[in-house]
Amino acid sequence: AQKITQTQPGMFVQEKEAVTLDCTYDTSDPSYGLFWYKQPSSGEMIFLIYQGSYDQQNATEGRYSLNFQKARKSANLVISASQLGDSAMYFCAMRGSFYQGGKLIFGQGTELSVKP
Amino acid sequence: DGGITQSPKYLFRKEGQNVTLSCEQNLNHDAMYWYRQDPGQGLRLIYYSQIVNDFQKGDIAEGYSVSREKKESFPLTVTSAQKNPTAFYLCASNTRGNRTDTQYFGPGTRLTVL
Numbered sequence: 001a002q003k004i005t006q007t008q009p010g011m012f013v014q015e016k017e018a019v020t021l022d023c024t025y026d027t028s029d030p031s032y033g034l035f036w037y038k039q040p041s042s043g044e045m046i047f048l049i050y051q052g053s054y055d056q057q058n059a060t061e062g063r064y065s066l067n068f069q070k071a072r073k074s075a076n077l078v079i080s081a082s083q084l085g086d087s088a089m090y091f092c093a094m095r096g097s098f099y100q101g102g103k104l105i106f107g108q109g110t111e112l113s114v115k116p
Numbered sequence: 117d118g119g120i121t122q123s124p125k126y127l128f129r130k131e132g133q134n135v136t137l138s139c140e141q142n143l144n145h146d147a148m149y150w151y152r153q154d155p156g157q158g159l160r161l162i163y164y165s166q167i168v169n170d171f172q173k174g175d176i177a178e179g180y181s182v183s184r185e186k187k188e189s190f191p192l193t194v195t196s197a198q199k200n201p202t203a204f205y206l207c208a209s210n211t212r213g214n215r216t217d218t219q220y221f222g223p224g225t226r227l228t229v230l
Binding site: 033043046047052053096109 | 224
């Protein structure tokens, strides 16, 4: 069975500093995708970044980068130069093969608080 | 603007009542999904549909029903059989559900049972 684990219920970071949010996953499927979403207090899930299991390079999107270590089955999100607006819940998610309906399996989330 | 709309934003239900949550998308996506989120928790899949007139149960389908009569619409009915329906409900869609397809979400409906 596929599983996502986020072991940090809450994190604090000083404004303008970098922060790493941890995510480990478990799957026997050789083909999978990993996603990170941000959920502000309004509730909407905002897509941040994607990493495919066959991608050779770590994904980057602006201030977001993904530290993908396939052998360790980890896909940590790195946010550089934190801003106050980054305060939110962050969810790591995994998608398996198309034949599983394309559903996403989510972790429990990490609540990030950015301090001025 | 393309996107996913959900209505209503807040919904109050009396015990024993069925209620229907609306989800519409104009992204021309084939697949649509309903997730439930409880406080402090991740999202759990209720139902999904990869094509019109077809849908599949997710991990927590008991007490819920759906229909997919149009590509753009995927309404969710919370029936009286759902024992603890108070939660935040999120609708999502993507093109086909391949490994690389990004799944986009609507703004959510917060359901409270009185």
